[in-house]
Amino acid sequence: MTIDQLSVFVENEPGRLAEVTEVLGKADVDLRAMSLADARDFGVLRVIVSDPRRASEVLKDAGHAVTVTQVLAVSIEDKPGSLAGILRVLADAGVSVEYLYAFITREKGNAYVILRVEDNARATEIFRRHDIKTVAANEIYDL
Amino acid sequence: MNFARSLSKAVKEEVIALGYYQEDMERASRETMRKLQDERLVKTVKHAYDNIPYYREKMKEKGVEPGDVRGTEDIRKLPFLSKEDLRESYPYGFLAKPLSECVRIQSTSGTTGKRVVAFYTQNDIELWEECCARAIAAVGGTKEDVVHVCYGYGLFTGGPGLNGGSHKVGSLTLPMSSGNSERQIQFMTDLGSTILCCTPSYAAFLAESIHSMGVRDKIKLKAGIFGAEAWSEEMRRDIERNLGIRAYDIYGLTEISGPGVSFECEEQMGMHINEDHFFPEIIDPETGEPLPFGEKGELVFSCITKEAFPLLRYRTRDICVLSRDECSCGRTLVKMSKPMGRSDDMLIIRGVNVFPSQIETVLMNAGYPANYQIIVDRVKHTDTFEVQVEMTPEMFSDEVRELSEREDELLMSMRNMLGISPRVTLVNPRSIARSEGKAVRVIDKRKV
Structure with missing residues (x-):
């Protein structure tokens, strides 16, 4: 139940982020969710897209360093305390979260959380036990 | 006396x-x-x-x-x-x-x-x-x-x-x-x-x-x-x-x-x-x-x-x-x-002799391809020294921390090799200017 997330190296120069998104736009790739992590002199753009394979190809062709990472997507209720709820079950099970980002959907009252954890299988199992809904890849890509 | x-x-x-x-x-x-x-x-x-x-x-x-x-x-x-x-x-x-x-x-x-x-x-x-x-x-x-x-x-x-x-x-x-x-x-x-x-x-x-x-x-x-x-x-x-x-x-x-x-x-x-x-x-x-x-x-x-x-x-x-x-x-x-220049590619940066081949040695020792560029300038009478290193697919990681660590490791080995610290910057693959297929290794903007 993992989702392919693309990570793209972004130099710390004006216009670099625009370039990356332009490449995706021209290839008709839709962005579902994104997050930018920045370090001293570069950034890593993490994106969930409609077509990860195509996106990865076009970005590589355009000379970008790209890597695919398996992440989890969890569907939660868009209300106070629900993110805390899923983080608590992970914490109690001793699973650490590398990073996460969240987005709300067109469907009212619902939000998605993209999670990068050290052990996807274990986290998935914990979510299942706690009746927390993980979202299938296609469901996210086709949002 | x-x-x-x-x-x-x-x-x-x-x-x-x-x-x-x-x-x-x-x-x-x-x-x-x-x-x-x-x-x-x-x-x-x-x-x-x-x-x-x-x-x-x-x-x-x-x-x-x-x-x-x-x-x-x-x-x-x-x-x-x-x-x-x-x-x-x-x-x-x-x-x-x-x-x-x-x-x-x-x-x-x-x-x-x-x-x-x-x-x-x-x-x-x-x-x-x-x-x-x-x-x-x-x-x-x-x-x-x-x-x-x-x-x-x-x-x-x-x-x-x-x-x-x-x-x-x-x-x-x-x-x-x-x-x-x-x-x-x-x-x-x-x-x-x-x-x-x-x-x-x-x-x-x-x-x-x-x-x-x-x-x-x-x-x-x-x-x-x-x-x-x-x-x-x-x-x-x-x-x-x-x-x-x-x-x-x-x-x-x-x-x-x-x-x-x-x-x-x-x-x-x-x-x-x-x-x-x-x-x-x-x-x-x-x-x-x-x-x-x-x-x-x-x-x-x-x-x-x-x-x-x-x-x-x-x-x-x-x-x-x-x-x-x-x-x-x-x-x-x-x-x-x-001296009006050099008949080899040695650079003198902040009084220290630097050869591009030394940078190359550091990159090779660390397992990187030698795709780099040295940029030297002088700001307020002080030399600035930057080494850009091209990112490769193997080098790239989703983890920012890991990338930063690699940058720091490169910086350390360059400092050890050269005796001065450059600013090490990772750049996009194949982004370093090449003239007639040969990469330009040194850009010296100093006017002396």
Whole structure:
């Protein structure tokens, strides 16, 4: 139940982020969710897209360093305390979260959380036990 | 007080007051100097041939024997030496004296991982320090002066050389070494430093700090001896104005001895070569053919008094012009212009010699492809130094922390290899400018 997330190296120069998104736009790739992590002199753009394979190809062709990472997507209720709820079950099970980002959907009252954890299988199992809904890849890509 | 000692001191003072340290040599007639050089060269060629197997082989390859060199007019019969020869014979290959007679090493960058190590006997040290003493006396240094040395001390020759020269002159020597500007300025004001020795960029930096600390009126400096990196006339004027001093150039290289191979006099127009120790030639860097004085070419030195490390016809890779025009200072020593460039790809950054091949070695050792670019600039008289390294798919990671760690590791190994810290920046794959398929390795934006 993992989702392919693309990570793209972004130099710390004006216009670099625009370039990356332009490449995706021209290839008709839709962005579902994104997050930018920045370090001293570069950034890593993490994106969930409609077509990860195509996106990865076009970005590589355009000379970008790209890597695919398996992440989890969890569907939660868009209300106070629900993110805390899923983080608590992970914490109690001793699973650490590398990073996460969240987005709300067109469907009212619902939000998605993209999670990068050290052990996807274990986290998935914990979510299942706690009746927390993980979202299938296609469901996210086709949002 | 011992009479003989006080007499010799009195004589020394009189000489130094004129700005000469060894007037007989500094103002020797052409004939005297030539005769001395001839004798010393002949002796050194024999010494090198007899004691350095590597050099003996080089001479044999060229079909020349010590007896063929009867004076400086025969010098072109000898083979050239370069940094590559020193690398091949590292570390002891050019040692011409038993180690038991050597008292010191100094070291400078090699073109790759291996550094150049130069050896000195006590006599070599004495002569080197005398050369530095000439440079200090030439800027008006006497035993009344306080010589503030903030060149690095250690393997780098800058600190030890000027320190020794200052002792010879009899000045009070402040062995400050580099860094910690606040302490530098504190000592400068508290102890009344009168002569500053450091790189020109550090002098410019100190001048700024002195102004911002508002202690300009407490500074007693009258002169500065600034070398180990290229600097423009504009920079000289800035330093002179900001510190209220006269700024002089000094030149040298570890392979030949260190600073004091040549030095500037009050005329501030080129540097007098201590040619009684270092015999200069100018050659065409392409063909190796000697060029007449006045023509621009590569500077080549033969050490004619050294015992432990007597390099002959050593190619400095510095491009300059030699001149025998009469100098108003009264010295007859031949003059060289400021180096105008290099005949190899060596860069001098903040006074440190850097070869692109060293960066390449670091990248290869760390398992990276050698896709890099060095960008050097000068901002407010200080060199900036950036190394861009192309990201590769294998190197890339989703984890920012991991990437940062890799950047830091590269930085550490470059600092260890080069002796100075660049700013290491990871850039996009294939983003480094290539001209006709060949990557441009160095972009030097400095205007000096």
